[in-house]
Amino acid sequence: MHNFLAERIYGIDTSEIRKVFDLAAKIKNPLNLSIGQPDFPVPQPVKEAIIKALQDNKTGYTPTAGLIELREAIQAFLSEKTTANYLPQNIIASTGVASILFLLFQTLVEKEDAVLLIDPYFLIYPALVRYHEAKMVTVGEDFTKEEILSLEEKLRLEKKKLKLIIFASPSNPTGKILSREQLTELSALAERQDAVIAADEIYCAFDYEKKHVSMASINSERTLTLNGFSKSHAMTGLRVGYLAAPMRYAEIVQKMVTLQQYTMVCAPHAVQWGAITALKTNIDSELKEMKKRRDLVYNKLSAVTSLPYPDGAFYVYPQVPIDSAEFVTQAIEQRLLLVPGYIFSANKKSVRISYATREEILEEGCEIFCKIVNENKER
Amino acid sequence: MHNFLAERIYGIDTSEIRKVFDLAAKIKNPLNLSIGQPDFPVPQPVKEAIIKALQDNKTGYTPTAGLIELREAIQAFLSEKTTANYLPQNIIASTGVASILFLLFQTLVEKEDAVLLIDPYFLIYPALVRYHEAKMVTVGEDFTKEEILSLEEKLRLEKKKLKLIIFASPSNPTGKILSREQLTELSALAERQDAVIAADEIYCAFDYEKKHVSMASINSERTLTLNGFSKSHAMTGLRVGYLAAPMRYAEIVQKMVTLQQYTMVCAPHAVQWGAITALKTNIDSELKEMKKRRDLVYNKLSAVTSLPYPDGAFYVYPQVPIDSAEFVTQAIEQRLLLVPGYIFSANKKSVRISYATREEILEEGCEIFCKIVNENKER
Numbered sequence: 001m002h003n004f005l006a007e008r009i010y011g012i013d014t015s016e017i018r019k020v021f022d023l024a025a026k027i028k029n030p031l032n033l034s035i036g037q038p039d040f041p042v043p044q045p046v047k048e049a050i051i052k053a054l055q056d057n058k059t060g061y062t063p064t065a066g067l068i069e070l071r072e073a074i075q076a077f078l079s080e081k082t083t084a085n086y087l088p089q090n091i092i093a094s095t096g097v098a099s100i101l102f103l104l105f106q107t108l109v110e111k112e113d114a115v116l117l118i119d120p121y122f123l124i125y126p127a128l129v130r131y132h133e134a135k136m137v138t139v140g141e142d143f144t145k146e147e148i149l150s151l152e153e154k155l156r157l158e159k160k161k162l163k164l165i166i167f168a169s170p171s172n173p174t175g176k177i178l179s180r181e182q183l184t185e186l187s188a189l190a191e192r193q194d195a196v197i198a199a200d201e202i203y204c205a206f207d208y209e210k211k212h213v214s215m216a217s218i219n220s221e222r223t224l225t226l227n228g229f230s231k232s233h234a235m236t237g238l239r240v241g242y243l244a245a246p247m248r249y250a251e252i253v254q255k256m257v258t259l260q261q262y263t264m265v266c267a268p269h270a271v272q273w274g275a276i277t278a279l280k281t282n283i284d285s286e287l288k289e290m291k292k293r294r295d296l297v298y299n300k301l302s303a304v305t306s307l308p309y310p311d312g313a314f315y316v317y318p319q320v321p322i323d324s325a326e327f328v329t330q331a332i333e334q335r336l337l338l339v340p341g342y343i344f345s346a347n348k349k350s351v352r353i354s355y356a357t358r359e360e361i362l363e364e365g366c367e368i369f370c371k372i373v374n375e376n377k378e379r
Numbered sequence: 380m381h382n383f384l385a386e387r388i389y390g391i392d393t394s395e396i397r398k399v400f401d402l403a404a405k406i407k408n409p410l411n412l413s414i415g416q417p418d419f420p421v422p423q424p425v426k427e428a429i430i431k432a433l434q435d436n437k438t439g440y441t442p443t444a445g446l447i448e449l450r451e452a453i454q455a456f457l458s459e460k461t462t463a464n465y466l467p468q469n470i471i472a473s474t475g476v477a478s479i480l481f482l483l484f485q486t487l488v489e490k491e492d493a494v495l496l497i498d499p500y501f502l503i504y505p506a507l508v509r510y511h512e513a514k515m516v517t518v519g520e521d522f523t524k525e526e527i528l529s530l531e532e533k534l535r536l537e538k539k540k541l542k543l544i545i546f547a548s549p550s551n552p553t554g555k556i557l558s559r560e561q562l563t564e565l566s567a568l569a570e571r572q573d574a575v576i577a578a579d580e581i582y583c584a585f586d587y588e589k590k591h592v593s594m595a596s597i598n599s600e601r602t603l604t605l606n607g608f609s610k611s612h613a614m615t616g617l618r619v620g621y622l623a624a625p626m627r628y629a630e631i632v633q634k635m636v637t638l639q640q641y642t643m644v645c646a647p648h649a650v651q652w653g654a655i656t657a658l659k660t661n662i663d664s665e666l667k668e669m670k671k672r673r674d675l676v677y678n679k680l681s682a683v684t685s686l687p688y689p690d691g692a693f694y695v696y697p698q699v700p701i702d703s704a705e706f707v708t709q710a711i712e713q714r715l716l717l718v719p720g721y722i723f724s725a726n727k728k729s730v731r732i733s734y735a736t737r738e739e740i741l742e743e744g745c746e747i748f749c750k751i752v753n754e755n756k757e758r
Contacts, residue, residue, distance in 0.1 A: 005634060006489045006511075015640045018443060041436045050649075051430050057420045060616045064397060095474045095618065095643050102642040110385045127641050132385075237439045237648030239474065239618075255384060261394045262506050263481040264474050268647045269616030270429075 011131045015123060016343040020328070024337050031365040033353045034337040036172065037236040038314070040286045042274075046233055049277035053270035062266045065257045066093030066242070073276045074242055081204075084220030086244035090253050093267045093275070094260060097202050097228045097241035101128060103256040103263070104198060104224070104243065109134050113163035114155060116189075118143070120317060120344035122172045122200065135160065138346070141176050141308070148185050152192070162193035168200040169215075170207060170312030173344045173352035175294075177210050177311035180218070187219035196249065197223045202241070203313035205232035205283060208291045210311040221246050231313075233278040240267045240275045290314055293355040293362055300366040301353075304373045314356040317341065318369075321376040324351050330376075336368045390510045394502060395722040399707070403716050410744040412732045413716040415551065416615040417693070419665045421653075425612055428656035432649035441645045444636045445472030445621070452655045453621055460583075463599030465623035469632050472646045472654070473639060476581050476607045476620035480507060482635040482642070483577060483603070483622065488513050492542035493534060495568075497522070499696060499723035501551045501579065514539065517725070520555050520687070527564050531571070541572040547579040548594075549586060549691030552723045552731035554673075556589050556690035559597070566598035575628065576602045581620070582692035584611035584662060587670045589690040600625050610692075612657040619646045619654045669693055672734040672741055679745040680732075683752045693735040696720065697748075700755040703730050709755075715747045 020034045041047075053059075065071065071088035078086050094100050101124055109115060111133040117125050119138040129136045137155070139147050155162060165186055169178040178186075190197050199215035204227065216223045228241030245253045260266070267275075297316055301307055307318035320327040324340035328351060331338050341350035353369070355362055399413045420426075432438075444450065450467035457465050473479045480503055488494060490512040496504050498517040508515045516534070518526050534541060544565055548557040557565075569576050578594035583606065595602045607620025624632045639645070646654075676695055680686055686697035699706040703719035707730060710717050720729030732748070734741055 005630065006485065006487055008489075009486045009634045009638065012637055012641060014637050018640055021442075037439050042433070042438045047433050050433055054421070054426050054429055058616070059421045059614060060416050062616055063400075095478075095647075098644045099474075099642055106385065107388045108385055110387075124641050131641070235438060237437070237441055237645060239644065239647045251384065255388045255391075258391055258393050259388065261397055262391060262503050262510070263478055264643060265477045265618065266616060268474075268618045268650060271647060 008131070011133070012127055017123065017339055020337055020339055023332060027332070027335050027337070030335045030337050031361055031368065032337045033355070033357065033362070033365045034339050035356070036354055038231060038234040038286065038356045039358065040234050042234050042238070043278070043281045043283065045281050046235070046274045046278045050270050050274035053273035058270050058273060060269065062269050062272060064261050064266055065091065066267055067272045070272045070276050073279045074244060077279045078216065078225060078244055082214040082216040082220065082225070084216035084223070084225070084246065086225070086246065090245040090247065090250050091242060092253050092256050092260065093240060093242045093272060095239040095241070095264045095267050096230060097200065097226050098124060099264050100226055100241050100243045103259055104252070105132050106259055107252055107255045108164060108196065110163070114160040116151070116162055116165040118167040119346060120171065120173050120341070120350070122168050123343045125166055134163070141171060141174060141178070143182065143185070145185050148189050152189065162189070162195040164196050164198060165190055166198040166200065168203065170203040170212060172203060172313055173315050173339070173341070174308040174317040175310030175313045175315050176308050177207060177212055180213050183213060183215050183218045186215070187222060190219065190222045198226060199223050200226045202226070202228055202231050206287065206290060206314055207312040208294060212312060221248055224249060224252070229275050229278045232283060233281065235271070235274070235278070238268065238271045238274070240271050290356070293359065296359065297353065297355045297362055297366055300370065304370045314354055316353050316355065317350050318353065319350050320373060322349070324348050327351055327372065327376070330372050331368065334368050334372070336365055387510070390512070391506055396502065396718055399716055399718055402711060406711070406714050406716070409714045409716050410740050410747065411716045412734070412736065412741070412744045413718050414735070415733055417610060417613040417665065417735045418737065419613050421613050421617070422657070422660045422662065424660050425614070425653045425657045429649050429653035432652035437649050437652060439648065441648050441651060443640050443645055444470065445646055446651045449651045449655050452658045453623060456658045457595065457604060457623055461593040461595040461599065461604070463595035463602070463604070463625065465604070465625065469624040469626065469629050470621060471632050471635050471639065472619060472621045472651060474618040474620070474643045474646050475609060476579065476605050477503060478643050479605055479620050479622045482638055483631070484511050485638055486631055486634045487543060487575065489542070493539040495530070495541055495544045497546040498725060499550065499552050499720070499729070501547050502722045504545050513542070520550060520553060520557070522561065522564070524564050527568050531568065541568070541574040543575050543577060544569055545577040545579065547582065549582040549591060551582060551692055552694045552718070552720070553687040553696040554689030554692045554694050555687050556586060556591055559592050562592060562594050562597045565594070566601060569598065569601045577605060578602050579605045581605065581607055581610050585666065585669060585693055586691040587673060591691060600627055603628060603631070608654050608657045611662060612660065614650070614653070614657070617647065617650045617653070619650050669735070672738065675738065676732065676734045676741055676745055679749065683749045693733055695732050695734065696729050697732065698729050699752060701728070703727050706730055706751065706755070709751050710747065713747050713751070715744055
């Protein structure tokens with residue numbers, strides 16, 4: 001069929017996470033620590049706002065960029081959270097951050113452009129880099145100034161300019177929150193290279209001791225802030241995410257809006273009203289619960305292996321003694337579902353565990369994880 | 380900025396319909412006959428199904444292709460409506476037919492591929508053809524066998540093979556329903572050229588005297604059937620549409636699903652339950668009302684100009700004596716909003732009128748339309 005379908009479509013593979021999802025469906029009573037969605041329900045006020053919107057017939061097209069009320073609420077939220085002042089006309093809502101990322105790559109990334117990811121990275125980033133035939137470069141999440149400089153030297157030798165820097169902090173899959181110093185290094189890099197920064201803050205509601213710092217507070221003029229409601233308000237299936245741009249990148253947003261006219265058209269209308277309410281709805285009790293789970297999992301796992309300290313989000317990313325794909329296969333045999341680390345990193349010896357689930361499951365899952373680690377160590 | 384953004388993004392322009400929308404927002408008390416969405420509310424049972432889904436926490440990710448329950452309901456609907464038997468694994472739901480079209484083009488259409496549209500065409504089709512750097516070929520909506528044969532001769536001389544045939548019946552913008560004979564000609568063309576047919580049936584619920592015939596009933600083996608709930612159940616802003624493929628095109632669906640993992644992720648979850656209910660919810664009374672409006676508008680307009688007989692959908696496409704952009708400008712001065720025909724056709728002397736609105740507005744709008752036609756005739 002290679003001559004039948006468009007060549008570009010062979011540049012993308014089924015997400016490994018989805019493969020684990022599919023497996024999960026076949027296993028009886030699985031211990032599912034693979035899934036990247038909170039187990040708490042959409043907060044009641046958010047549900048009520050969506051229901052009211054439906055009852056009030058807020059079901060027709062919204063402006064392509066999203067309801068002005070939503071974009072104003074996002075402006076207010078980001079004004080409070082960051083030192084940036086994003087204007088509503090430079091904000092676009094779409095059907096989730098994944099849609100936002102695709103619109104952004106289509107708008108900005110050309111074949112052969114260099115795109116910087118922080119390894120481990122969220123798996124959609126490298127997939128989009130490949131799909132757009134761009135060049136992926138990486139630094140590790142504990143990068144120092146020296147590493148950034150040596151990356152730049154490499155780019156110079158290859159006569160490449162950096163087009164885009166993209167990362168999630170807190171990180172999926174490690175939970176790492178980038179420090180103010182690291183963000184400042186990225187900001188300086190963007191200035192030197194005239195690069196755009198896309199700061200994916202979808203997990204920013206989940207920070208524990210170490211508080212999340214927005215890239216936009218370090219360099220608002222270079223930073224596109226990406227966020228949504230899937231993780232913070234458990235709205236993964238309801239599909240609203242957004243991007244906010246500084247004035248200098250107004251044209252990026254305009255072109256994303258134009259492309260959206262022909263693709264997603266708009267984020268789901270009634271749900272946009274729920275998103276407005278979500279921006280005013282705190283998740284303090286959910287956060288407290290999540291921290292308890294984080295501590296439980298971190299304590300159990302760090303007794304048998306090493307892992308980056310999980311500052312935020314709801315993932316840990318422990319090292320395993322064998323190749324991650326093989327480890328995941330052994331885990332599945334004991335009905336434990338994990339995501340193999342090779343999809344998040346060039347380093348193939350870690351796995352991702354999501355702790356967004358009940359304590360009993362976490363207890364049992366961690367026990368099996370530790371057992372498999374120990375068995376493989378002994379070999 | 381041409382060096383800053385990706386070149387591809389300059390291949391797409393703001394939809395002219397959206398420009399009229401934006402104008403509409405600025406005019407006081409407009410007579411808006413431009414908008415392609417029903418004025419009736421989402422039927423109550425559909426709303427209730429969405430609300431129940433929200434209350435039951437059906438808000439997480441669904442399978443990428445859509446809920447199996449939705450795909451089975453679509454299979455049942457299409458089994459009844461057509462002679463095809465589409466299997467649930469060859470059905471994909473996405474965030475509207477626009478999203479489906481984009482996924483389809485990304486999957487199937489390569490640079491330089493020939494794509495056949497029926498002129499007048501829905502404006503997204505030529506935009507997607509251009510965006511994918513394909514070659515657009517057209518026949519008029521009253522095409523005969525001879526025209527098809529001469530198109531093929533032209534393709535042969537240019538050493539082109541037809542990749543895709545795409546059309547909406549009932550048509551947006553004319554309301555025309557293609558006859559069984561015409562569909563049979565397109566089917567034969569697809570067979571000779573080994574082309575895929577994408578039959579956009581988003582308006583199929585709106586047929587009046589002449590009944591809609593599905594392309595899938597003529598040649599199910601070649602036909603991708605596209606449909607959704609935006610028009611039939613007034614769910615334009617709620618974003619659910621789908622594509623159903625025969626077994627032979629299973630790989631098209633698989634690749635669309637893979638791309639969807641990285642883009643729209645899934646159609647909005649709770650709304651998918653509403654869509655299941657929509658498939659069982661008839662719109663007989665809305666249809667009766669729409670027919671009355673169609674008759675009113677057709678009678679008034681055909682007294683002053685000629686227009687294709689509007690078999691279905693909720694549009695008419697009358698000829699105007701001057702360039703359509705100029706006509707629309709004159710109409711706006713009298714607070715009448717129409718869509719200029721040049722975006723639907725190489726023929727620039729028609730406009731699109733949507734009659735999905737209240738009778739008083741239609742009466743007044745038609746009166747102004749007729750006046751402007753007559754004024755321009757006299758010049």
